[in-house]
Amino acid sequence: MTPDARSPRLAENVVHFVRILRAAGLPVGPARALDALAAVQAVGIEHRTDFRVALCSVLVSRHDHLELFEQAFDVFWRDPKLLERMLAALLPKIHGRVGDAQLPQLPARLAQALIHAQQSADSDDAREVELDAAFTFSAREVLQKKDFATMTAEELIEVHAMLAHLKLPLPQIAVRRTKAAARGRTIDLRATMRGMVGAAGAVAPLKFRTRRHQTPPLVVLCDISGSMDRYARMLLHFLHAITNDRHRVHALVFGTRLTNITRHLKHRDVDVALERVTSAVADWAGGTRIGASLAEFNRKWSRRLLGQNAVVLLISDGLDADAGHGLDFEMERLAKSCARLVWLNPLLRYSGFEARPAGIRAMLPYVDDFLPVHNLASLKDLAGALRAKPHRDETMFAHAA
Amino acid sequence: MSPIAHPATVDATLDLLERQDYIADRRLATAVFLSLRMARPLFLEGEAGVGKTEIAKVLAAGLGRRMVRLQCYEGLDTAAAVYEWNYPRQMIEIRLAEAAGGVERSELTHDIFTTRFLLKRPLLQALAPEDGIAPVLLIDELDRTDEPFEAYLLEVLSEYQVTIPELGSVRAQEPPIVVVTSNRTREIHDAIKRRCLYHWVDYPDARRELAIIRRKCPQAAESLAREVVAFTQRLRSMDLFKAPGIAETLDWAEALMALDRVALDPQTVADTLGVLLKYQDDLARLTPDVATVLVAEAKAEGIRL
Numbered sequence: 001m002t003p004d005a006r007s008p009r010l011a012e013n014v015v016h017f018v019r020i021l022r023a024a025g026l027p028v029g030p031a032r033a034l035d036a037l038a039a040v041q042a043v044g045i046e047h048r049t050d051f052r053v054a055l056c057s058v059l060v061s062r063h064d065h066l067e068l069f070e071q072a073f074d075v076f077w078r079d080p081k082l083l084e085r086m087l088a089a090l091l092p093k094i095h096g097r098v099g100d101a102q103l104p105q106l107p108a109r110l111a112q113a114l115i116h117a118q119q120s121a122d123s124d125d126a127r128e129v130e131l132d133a134a135f136t137f138s139a140r141e142v143l144q145k146k147d148f149a150t151m152t153a154e155e156l157i158e159v160h161a162m163l164a165h166l167k168l169p170l171p172q173i174a175v176r177r178t179k180a181a182a183r184g185r186t187i188d189l190r191a192t193m194r195g196m197v198g199a200a201g202a203v204a205p206l207k208f209r210t211r212r213h214q215t216p217p218l219v220v221l222c223d224i225s226g227s228m229d230r231y232a233r234m235l236l237h238f239l240h241a242i243t244n245d246r247h248r249v250h251a252l253v254f255g256t257r258l259t260n261i262t263r264h265l266k267h268r269d270v271d272v273a274l275e276r277v278t279s280a281v282a283d284w285a286g287g288t289r290i291g292a293s294l295a296e297f298n299r300k301w302s303r304r305l306l307g308q309n310a311v312v313l314l315i316s317d318g319l320d321a322d323a324g325h326g327l328d329f330e331m332e333r334l335a336k337s338c339a340r341l342v343w344l345n346p347l348l349r350y351s352g353f354e355a356r357p358a359g360i361r362a363m364l365p366y367v368d369d370f371l372p373v374h375n376l377a378s379l380k381d382l383a384g385a386l387r388a389k390p391h392r393d394e395t396m397f398a399h400a401a
Numbered sequence: 402m403s404p405i406a407h408p409a410t411v412d413a414t415l416d417l418l419e420r421q422d423y424i425a426d427r428r429l430a431t432a433v434f435l436s437l438r439m440a441r442p443l444f445l446e447g448e449a450g451v452g453k454t455e456i457a458k459v460l461a462a463g464l465g466r467r468m469v470r471l472q473c474y475e476g477l478d479t480a481a482a483v484y485e486w487n488y489p490r491q492m493i494e495i496r497l498a499e500a501a502g503g504v505e506r507s508e509l510t511h512d513i514f515t516t517r518f519l520l521k522r523p524l525l526q527a528l529a530p531e532d533g534i535a536p537v538l539l540i541d542e543l544d545r546t547d548e549p550f551e552a553y554l555l556e557v558l559s560e561y562q563v564t565i566p567e568l569g570s571v572r573a574q575e576p577p578i579v580v581v582t583s584n585r586t587r588e589i590h591d592a593i594k595r596r597c598l599y600h601w602v603d604y605p606d607a608r609r610e611l612a613i614i615r616r617k618c619p620q621a622a623e624s625l626a627r628e629v630v631a632f633t634q635r636l637r638s639m640d641l642f643k644a645p646g647i648a649e650t651l652d653w654a655e656a657l658m659a660l661d662r663v664a665l666d667p668q669t670v671a672d673t674l675g676v677l678l679k680y681q682d683d684l685a686r687l688t689p690d691v692a693t694v695l696v697a698e699a700k701a702e703g704i705r706l
Contacts, residue, residue, distance in 0.1 A: 175475065175547070176475050176476020177476045177478065177547070177549070178478075190480075190488075193513075196492070196495055197495065197509055197513065247548070298642065299640070299642060303584075303586055304587060305587070307544075307586040308475065308587070329682075333642075
């Protein structure tokens, strides 16, 4: 039987495919499904490439969705058995070792979407349960207070989604560039002149300009040593969210050495980005040499990244293998090179936290803000703390010296 | 001043630079040669004080062209970089027209937005030179300005034209020779780099640095020149926060000459180190003991240079 682009079977499959994409997070509604059907009927299904491009052109409207579409397409339209094998591979603990190395790595989101599709297709009576919005909200409330270190896999997924929407308001600083404003401080001669030509003899109104405001560059230095390991994945999601949220964000991670992961994080798709970061960083969950890492940052990167009133976020528990040796010197240089130094410490969640370890005592005198960072609520607090007007204690360096 | 023809080979470029007392390595000469031959802007990046700006000056002198310099800074806008209307003159013109009476509004607009009232800033000067000879345009320290200005430069660097809303586009008859420099205090956008030939200007090696000192400070004693070069080369390998550039080496050589020294000694080094190193942390690392060792090594190495 030759395939026919008008067969109801195909329509069903296309709709099914659209639903999977929607579950995986692509903004594709029923209207898109209709468009997709129309497109498929227009190009026919003789050529796989045509078919793929037709679906892609209708269902993908942003470059960062392309990756997900490609993977979903490959899985869905290649081999009907592949999906099952894929699902089997996702459950290795139950079915034993069935997953083989040939299987492509699917992002968790897509896998989840595929599983749901499979389940609802399998059982007729199992109706799809719409998630109650109120319930989701209350779940969120609980999640927000939970420590990153003690979350189940499903909770993690939800947190990832929340992190993806986290915005980080930095204080805006006035720059030398100006914009037209009714109550500006400087006279806009050019606009006034145009007004004068128009007024021709009458009194010409003065036009004004005022200074523009801009967010300063943000540099994040994130500790990924063994003691920070349980927060590391969350923090990477956080880094990905803020790197893609705004311009001029640079992210570097350190354990025993320093790695700049800004370019790796630039990929819009969070799974691809984290994949690249993982392969680029050589010292996951190892020791910490904060002093040496900061020294490397100061020497190699500070002059390139800390211009234009940059704000530095240092994410570390301050537990240093070198016991703070040479740390105060590097911290002072770092603090002097940036406009604001914010230290985020997950250990701060313990109410009885004292700055005992040598590393922490060496670092504390030089930071402008010292904040906890162990759960979502603390990340939200961070946003609030950053929004507060930056102020530098004049006595900070004098006191430290 | 009449323009001199562009060098025909890399060797000719090396000669041209050397005639202007600029001792370049072959890679830099090749980049300059290609930039002239392909009429593409030359993007020079490197640490402060390695002679990036000097290239533009030397090219201007060597090719018999004027140099137009645009020093970048934060908030640089079209009024400072490209053109500005001469507002006082325009105002007078309007008052005069009103006093005479009977001037049409549209005619007045037409009259006051003409080249007569236009103040040319560096970019426009470079694209529409008074003498008709394309100058050397130096866009210095581009990293100090912000992204919007970079974006503006894209049109200038690829089309060699600027647009003035009241007048229309001004296009260069002959594209200027463009040299862009950056100290890399931030990364310049790829879009700019793509339009340029990129060259990383490194610190000179000992042999070339010695040649530069001989050329620029001919009065310096030969032994002093050798020791100065050996000493600064040592410093650069020391992992300092800011290693001294060739500009600092030259300054230091001149400072030592002003003090009538013909050889290095630890005390003189300690007294004049502020010429070479500009960070307190770096200065603190050069304790008298370290300086003594370095001077001894520099003396031994200086002879072998």
